[in-house]
Structure formats: structure tokens, C-alpha cells
Amino acid sequence: MSLKSKVFEVAVQGTHNLAIPDDIVLPFLEKGFKRVQVEASFEDKSITFHAALQKRHGSHFMMFSKNHQKALGIFPNDYFQLQFFEDTSKYGVEVPEEFNAVLYSDLDAHRIFESFTAGKKRGIIYMISRYKNSQTRIDKSILLCENLKKGIRENKDLLKPL
Structure with a gap:
């Protein structure tokens, strides 16, 4: 129990x-x-x-x-x-299903994300969660994954198009 x-x-x-x-x-x-x-x-x-x-x-x-x-x-x-x-959640916060789907479809980005501290993971999840529109969450998740693979690690830069 x-x-x-x-x-x-x-x-x-x-x-x-x-x-x-x-x-x-x-x-x-x-x-x-x-x-x-x-x-x-x-x-x-x-x-x-x-x-x-x-x-x-x-x-x-x-x-x-x-x-x-x-x-x-x-x-x-x-x-x-x-x-x-x-709290039995994996990250200590609710993960938007759009972010979860994008992250699990990109193994390289997923590996990078999993290498972060628990607090950094939650911060990234909060960054995506704040968007109300599902399509926006998908677009931001894709951008975030691409930036992770480019070596970007600063939260303030993860959602900036390069």
C-alpha cells in the first residue's frame, strides 16, 4: 500500500x-x-x-x-x-504526453535527457508543460530534442531555434 x-x-x-x-x-x-x-x-x-x-x-x-x-x-x-x-512518478512531475512521445521517438535525445540530474529533467518538463496547445508542445519538444543533439545544455537556450 x-x-x-x-x-x-x-x-x-x-x-x-x-x-x-x-x-x-x-x-x-x-x-x-x-x-x-x-x-x-x-x-x-x-x-x-x-x-x-x-x-x-x-x-x-x-x-x-x-x-x-x-x-x-x-x-x-x-x-x-x-x-x-x-510520488510514484518517474520524474516527480507530470510529463506531457506530447513530450514523452517525441522524446521516446528520438533515442539520442532521450539518452541525453536521461543523463541530466532529476532537477534539470523536471525543469525541462516544466518548460514544455507551460504551453497549453498540444501542437505547440509537440513543436517545442521537437525543437528541444534537436537542440539537445546539437550540444545545447542551458535551459534558456533549449527552446530557441538556431
């Missing part, structure tokens, strides 16, 4: 941080999970996303983006519910 937390309440601190109680975080960290799948809900809305568990000044927290706040319709001082689940 996969690991999951109880449902708990949080509020955004600052612009995008959520303080996470130790009793919620520790079972995940003890099993080696620094990333979790999160279900957030407020009133009649809910979203699911992946997040990193972080620690600063002895306290655990996670980032909660403005986009997530907007999707749930929450404002400062609004309390909402979270639940954590074991």
Missing part, C-alpha cells in the same frame, strides 16, 4: 509558502520521499500536483504557486485542505 497522509489544513504564508507539520512530513522523509503528490482542496474546488518537501530554519514547508492559489480561488489567510501521497 502506498504512503499517504491524513487530510490537514494550511494557509499560505508570505506569497507562496505552506508550513507543513512535522507529523505529516516525517513519514515521507523517513521512507526517502523528498517529493510528494499533493491534493489541495478549497470549498468545491480541488487540484492535484507534485511538490518538493523542503526544510528551512528547522521547519518544513513547500511552495504553493500563485497559479495553484488562483485555481483554488484562495486568498491570504484562507485555510484549505491538503493531503500528501507517495
